[in-house]
Amino acid sequence: EPEVTQTPSHQVTQMGQEVILRCVPISNHLYFYWYRQILGQKVEFLVSFYNNEISEKSEIFDDQFSVERPDGSNFTLKIRSTKLEDSAMYFCASQRRGNEKLFFGSGTQLSVL
Amino acid sequence: DAKTTQPNSMESNEEEPVHLPCNHSTISGTDYIHWYRQLPSQGPEYVIHGLTSNVNNRMASLAIAEDRKSSTLILHRATLRDAAVYYCILIETSGSRLTFGEGTQLTVNP
Numbered sequence: 394e395p396e397v398t399q400t401p402s403h404q405v406t407q408m409g410q411e412v413i414l415r416c417v418p419i420s421n422h423l424y425f426y427w428y429r430q431i432l433g434q435k436v437e438f439l440v441s442f443y444n445n446e447i448s449e450k451s452e453i454f455d456d457q458f459s460v461e462r463p464d465g466s467n468f469t470l471k472i473r474s475t476k477l478e479d480s481a482m483y484f485c486a487s488q489r490r491g492n493e494k495l496f497f498g499s500g501t502q503l504s505v506l
Numbered sequence: 507d508a509k510t511t512q513p514n515s516m517e518s519n520e521e522e523p524v525h526l527p528c529n530h531s532t533i534s535g536t537d538y539i540h541w542y543r544q545l546p547s548q549g550p551e552y553v554i555h556g557l558t559s560n561v562n563n564r565m566a567s568l569a570i571a572e573d574r575k576s577s578t579l580i581l582h583r584a585t586l587r588d589a590a591v592y593y594c595i596l597i598e599t600s601g602s603r604l605t606f607g608e609g610t611q612l613t614v615n616p
Contacts, residue, residue, distance in 0.1 A: 435609065
């Protein structure tokens with residue numbers, strides 16, 4: 394079965410630094426998502442992306458966050474100035490059509506020190 | 507978002523059927539009912555989805571109430587590998603916001 398790939402699997406950064414989390418969605422998919430999960434808590438929606446623009450974003454996705462699909466294959470999440478509370482597992486997901494199943498990557502564990 | 511409600515936890519014995527309920531009384535006509543599960547330290551994994559009719563696949567069955575206000579995920583013979591958190595979520599056809607609830611932690615006893 395095709396897979397969503399995320400890199401790196403672990404990222405450690407200092408508070409205030411910028412991080413970029415990378416995802417390669419499945420090639421013929423049209424809808425892309427970022428979620429995060431703080432340890433022991435539920436999966437939280439961050440942002441959805443379709444047709445090269447953000448479709449919807451949550452309250453968590455403030456001005457410090459941005460997403461980009463720079464080259465038609467990668468889908469990145471940038472956090473401009475990381476905070477301690479950004480420490481979480483970040484999941485990318487993609488979907489071929491809006492009502493079909495989501496494929497999730499295995500996540501990037503972000504630790505902000 | 508239409509909200510879903512699931513029990514926090516359920517327990518089953520190995521090789522017995524498991525019925526995981528989900529209430530979604532505010533579901534709209536265009537919402538698809540999706541089920542995902544999350545094993546420890548992994549990303550969510552698709553299990554099954556449907557709109558109105560019951561659905562079967564190699565992993566599970568999905569029974570949808572006639573009024574669509576509730577659904578049940580059925581694992582026909584639970585195995586130890588089925589121990590996970592199971593999420594019922596509603597997905598609009600537009601595919602924008604997808605909200606995970608608290609999910610049901612399924613424990614499978616040997």
